[in-house]
Amino acid sequence: MALSELRKRLTDGLAHARLTKTQLARQAKLGRTTVQQAVNTNAAAPTAETVAALARTLRLPVQELLDLQRTAAGADSTRKQGQDPGKPISEWDPHDLEVHPAGPALRGHATGAAMERVLPGYVPRNHDRVLADVVDDVEQGHSHMVVLVGSSSTGKTRACWEAVQPLAQAGWLLWHPFDPTRAEAALDDLQHLRPHTVIWLNEAQHYLGPPDVGERIAAAIHDLLTKPQHKPVLVLGTLWPHFATDYMALPAPGAPDPHSRVRELLAGRTLAIPETFDTEALCTAAALAEDGDRLLADALTRAADGRVTQDLAGAPELLRRYETGTAAARAVLEAAMDARRLGVGLHLPHAFLIDAAIDYLCDQDYDELTEDWVESAFAELARVVHGKQAPLRRVGARPRRRSPGSVQPATANVPVLGQMFRLADYLDQHGRTTRQAQCPPASFWEAAYTHLAHTDDLDNLAEAAQSRFRYQWAHHLRHRAIDAGSTNSLAPLAWIRETVGDHDGAEALYRRAADAGSVGALAALARMRKKSGDHDGANAIYRKITDSGESLTEALSRRDANLHAALAKLSRFAAALSVTRAWGPPHTSFWMAVSRSLSAFGDYDGAESLLRRASDVGTLIEQARVREMSGDHSGAEALYRRAADTGDAEAHGFAVRWPYGLDPDGTPTPPWT
Known part of the structure; x- marks a missing residue:
């Protein structure tokens, strides 16, 4: 009865004052919801502070309404006994x-399994x-x-x-x-x-x-x-x-103090609370990761600056923004992901991302692009999530530091590339995992050739194009890298020239690479001399490589002995790793690295025996390469086809080249010829 009377008097006062509830809330300095609850017949009794504020604003007798509130609140308190706030x-x-x-x-492993936090x-x-x-x-x-x-x-x-x-x-x-x-x-x-x-x-x-x-x-x-x-x-x-x-x-003096x-x-x-983990915290996190904490292990691979909590908090929202973003924003992100996983540096040019993104759009999405799609997409990707992270953020060039007394150069030799952007580390890692079987479309390679200028980026993309059978783009990217000052692309171009029979062109490129310090190019020159019958010239180059004046035979014998000794040490090290819980068994890449070293010096049997210790598709491909280098073309083809039967795209690409036939000397015809 007290609560009903209190609400009746408040409602009558509101009508007499000719105020809306919103106006009353503003004048009483209360929330509109508070006013609504005060007159709502299904709500709990309003607080004394609320009743006093409303009574003063509506010019009602404050003490009478407070007495009604106290009676109503007492009844409400009796009703709520045993229901204290909280749980x-x-x-x-x-x-x-x-x-x-x-x-x-994922809760479980089946498709469509429920997600849990x-x-x-x-x-x-x-x-x-x-x-x-x-x-x-x-x-x-x-x-x-x-x-x-x-x-x-x-x-x-x-x-x-x-x-x-x-x-x-x-x-x-x-x-x-x-x-x-x-x-x-x-x-x-x-x-x-x-x-x-x-x-x-x-x-x-x-x-x-x-x-x-x-x-x-x-x-x-x-x-x-x-x-x-x-x-x-x-x-x-x-x-x-x-x-x-x-x-x-x-x-300030005389100013209000809210x-x-x-x-x-x-x-x-x-x-x-500090922004980053200190050394002690990072060590603790690493120990938890080693004990099986997958989330911390993933975060530690990205948070090199110690911002571990920010990475953990931002990762789910970054992924959601990628998966639910507009088609244009998603295309830009996928172009950035592909660039990073194929070897482009952290900072991606604005113009490259725009041009590269075009072929990531389907026809319908491309037709629906508006004139301001670039500004809209980059604005969408710049909005931050938890931890001050953005899917794609703009970065600025830091000023170069000079030692005291050094002279500031008149002009910089670094090309001007315009605005640069950096992909969020979590999305970078996500792209490497989910897009590893994807080959970038034509717009990506064209944008890379047009807009990228750093030699490392061009060299890495040329290798990526080569491995994905984009041979023309690999060829053009290597030439662009050489024009930009790279020496790493000289030897691959020389090998192509040698393969197609341009021995003079190949030797010229090998010499340029050797002058830049490539020992592999010197070895290639020696191999070419030996193949042409110039054994003295080949020995002279081998002496240059060994830098000792010993004969080719002595150098090869000494090298083989050292290699087998090193192999024995590596095998013992691998055995030790196999029984160490912290490391687990040696990774496939370990065996592949050692086998490549052996096959480079002609020990094909030793290389293949190592590869048999692992059983995945990658080692099948590597075994096929070893067979191919040793001249066992039929054995290589069989291994390539075994790997292709597993669905591996790279193995399939190698397997389908065999119908092209063999050169007169038995060498498989390279696809680019």
């Missing part, structure tokens, strides 16, 4: 408390020790408040969650006020909290920031912390640095 900490899911998901995980192992840092001391004191019966201050995704909320776990074992409750709004929920129920409760104020600016309610919440929390009947309670909050700075700043109570509440109760 046991053990019943909370940390993600419901706004701990950032670190990455989705998982957390990586926790790495304690210095601030966790402070929180642990606070929790110890709370368990002794004292009340405390700590607000963790740090940038986006630095681990603030996760640190709070880990800190309250000892209280969970002691049966404490946790209350997260958020309905109907965070501030309103806090004002309504702070007075009803019982001891042994954690008050969870994540993103505390929502509670303390609004001037109309922030000061009242700060006063209520101060009352909660200081009155004996409430002890013990623990108030945990998080804030970004700029909010903390605003709340703690003293006003955060005076908040400033008093926060004084001595904030705790800074």
